[in-house]
Amino acid sequence: MKIAILGAGAFGTALGGILADKGYDIDYYDSRLERESLSDVVASAEYVVLCVPSKAAPHVLPYLPKDKPLIVATKGILSDKAFISFDDYMVLSGPGFADDIKAAKKTKLTATDERIEGLFGTGYLTFDRTDDRLGVLMCGALKNVYAILAGLLNLVPGTKKHENFLKAVEEEMRALLLANGAEPKTVELVCGKGDLRLTCALPSRNYEFGLLLSRDPDARPEKTVEGISALKRVKRGEIKVPQTAKKLRELMEMSGRWA
Known part of the structure; x- marks a missing residue:
């Protein structure tokens, strides 16, 4: 299964590392690099993970497919209004430094959907759960x-x-x-x-x-x-x-x- 991660910064690559270790096919999008276009990265992905800085999110969201599951891992978004048009979105957040995740230190985050746990859950990364996507944002x-x-x-x-x-x-x-x-x-x-x-x-x-x-x-x-x-x-x-x-x-x- 291919997963597109939008944002190749510290947290995006930390999450991508978990997914790669679990055997998923990962493709990153980073607007700072002259590589594939955003549409190319998300075209064949089954999941899209949003990890761009919050100020960049409004510029990225209009170009994302509305019918694919979207995992919002960007912190700093105050409102859920930008996600109303998406058929299926979920939120991942919590007290996790990217370096700790990369070092496999025990970390607990909050997930609004069990699919997040299935994708990212490891022996060192666990989750508490809520359906309150707006509250987590x-x-x-x-x-x-x-x-x-x-x-x-x-x-x-x-x-x-x-x-x-x-x-x-x-x-x-x-x-x-x-x-x-x-x-x-x-x-x-x-x-x-x-x-x-x-x-x-x-x-x-x-x-x-x-x-x-x-x-x-x-x-x-x-x-x-x-x-x-x-x-x-x-x-x-x-x-x-x-x-x-x-x-x-x-x-x-x-x-x-x-x-």
Whole structure:
């Protein structure tokens, strides 16, 4: 069986490595490389895995076949509106660094369909499950935004202030999911609490960028920081932000120069 992976970055190649080891035929698409066209890569694939950066996803989705199963592994997408036209899509997310997956370290992710478990499940990669595709998408985007704030506030992992911050953010995320039609309980899964904890600490780029901002308000990231793109979409009104989401609203007010 052939599987097309769109995005040949660290996470895409980590997932591709699992599939290749299990005997699947893998074909990558990377817009930075002059190789096959996107249509050529997906034409004969039975599954399509989306691993491009979130800001690139809107440019890729219009060219994908709507009748093939789509696995969304891109983090940073706040809304499910872009996937309404797809006959069959599922979401894969959670606290997994690409290097850990490549090194076969024990990792747990969240899957919204048992087919994901069948494709990617190994002795070291396991899953918890939910049918809440929107909630998993939102968790994958919001945790990056809050990680910037954790760094900006100079919160040190393991301290009481850091733990209190995480608890407050989890409550905000539940309110945000509820306000937008997702399931608040999805925050309890590894795509929520687990990924939030992982991202609000080094070596997360989002947390690192927040630390940089705490020292230099005019700082700009040298690498992709997904939380910036997600926050921009929040500020554009892509999701409803309840009044109780005080920390998110605080960051929105602080981010005038960079988001």
